Amino acid sequence: MEIRNIGQIGIPVKNLERATLFYQNSLGLPLIFNTDTMAFFSCGDQRLMLTLPEKEDFESHSSILYFSVDDIHTSYEKMKSEEVIFIDEPHLIAKMDHTETWMVFFHDTEGNIQALMSELST
Incomplete structure (x- = not known):
């Protein structure tokens, strides 16, 4: 067996309609399709799946997505003007050679923490 890549990233949500509007309008991600319990978005080469958890075990588990x-x-x-709730302000995380890595963290409508990141040449 050889893992080639990540096929999709699942994000648990409590209110699918509210979360879909956030990821589509506030983050500007294109909606691929949706069902009664899931919504799929394109994010570059990755696919994000918003999902109402099938089991209680899946309700509170989420990874932080770092949107480049x-x-x-x-x-x-721009996102602040869309009323996205940020935890902090953009800040320098690391400087390596001629590259600076900047991050800022925010909440989606479902309480998940997500982030923006930029890698800037200096």
């Missing part, structure tokens, strides 16, 4: 953007400050301001 070219200009973290502009994206931060």
Whole structure:
């Protein structure tokens, strides 16, 4: 067996309609299709699946998604205008050689923590 890549990333939600609007409108991700219990979005080469958990065990587990953007400050301001709730402000995480890594964390409508990140050449 050889794992080639990640096929999709699942995000548990409590209210599918509210979460779909957030990921579509506030984050600007294209909706691929949806069902009564799931919504699928395109994010570059990845597919995100918002899902009403099938079992109680899956209700509170989520990974932090780091959405890569070219200009973290502009994206931060645009998303703030869309009423996205940020935990902090864009900040420098690391500087390696001629690259700076910047991040900022926010909540989606379902209480999951997500992030924006930019890698800038200096």
